[in-house]
Amino acid sequence: MSSENNDFFRIFENDPKFREIMRRLFESSLEHSFNGILITTDGPGYPIVYVNDAFCQMTGYGPHEVFGKSPSVLQGPNTDRSVLKRLNEDIENGDIFHGKAINYRKDGSEFMMEWKILPIQNDEGKASHYLAIQKDVTKEMYHDQDVVDIAPTEKEVDLQ
Numbered sequence: 001m002s003s004e005n006n007d008f009f010r011i012f013e014n015d016p017k018f019r020e021i022m023r024r025l026f027e028s029s030l031e032h033s034f035n036g037i038l039i040t041t042d043g044p045g046y047p048i049v050y051v052n053d054a055f056c057q058m059t060g061y062g063p064h065e066v067f068g069k070s071p072s073v074l075q076g077p078n079t080d081r082s083v084l085k086r087l088n089e090d091i092e093n094g095d096i097f098h099g100k101a102i103n104y105r106k107d108g109s110e111f112m113m114e115w116k117i118l119p120i121q122n123d124e125g126k127a128s129h130y131l132a133i134q135k136d137v138t139k140e141m142y143h144d145q146d147v148v149d150i151a152p153t154e155k156e157v158d159l160q
């Protein structure tokens with residue numbers, strides 16, 4: 001359900017403490033999320049200004065090791081460039097990006113990252129920041145692979 005369909009966010013509209021309550025809700029949601037959360041500005045290379053604990057656990061990077069750097073620090077030789085091309089196009093068009101690509105932890109090990117990027121607009125309707133929601137889906141992908149590999153083919157079933 002999107003926030004537009006959710007009346008909860010309108011309850012506080014006339015409350016003078018609205019901004020502070022929203023700040024606490026926002027901060028708690030990010031800090032305790034099971035997903036990695038990464039926020040960048042719209043500056044050159046999209047410099048990182050925030051990462052949560054789940055991001056640090058997933059990637060092995062501490063917050064101060066990535067602040068000011070581009071999220072492309074997560075990329076390496078096996079990262080699919082066609083996904084990044086689509087990401088650039090979506091960002092330029094102001095669309096939400098959703099995709100998967102191989103990323104690299106600080107120790108150089110590979111994992112499959114699934115992530116969304118949402119533009120956060122300022123009062124002029126221009127994206128001033130980008131919010132990424134990230135997940136390590138390596139296990140799910142291996143599990144899907146196992147299901148395909150161990151599922152008997154029609155021919156094998158007939159032979160039984």
Ligand SMILES: Cc1cc2nc3c(=O)[nH]c(=O)nc-3n(C[C@H](O)[C@H](O)[C@H](O)COP(=O)(O)O)c2cc1C
Nearest residue numbers: 040046070071072074075084103115117130131132
């Ligand atoms: C908010 C945000 C989060 C991003 N997160 C990732 C990520 O988790 N993994 C990744 O490979 N690239 C991520 N990127 C993409 C890279 O930072 C970069 O934009 C992309 O590689 C395209 O730029 P390039 O054409 O200079 O390579 C993210 C970009 C933004 C704006």
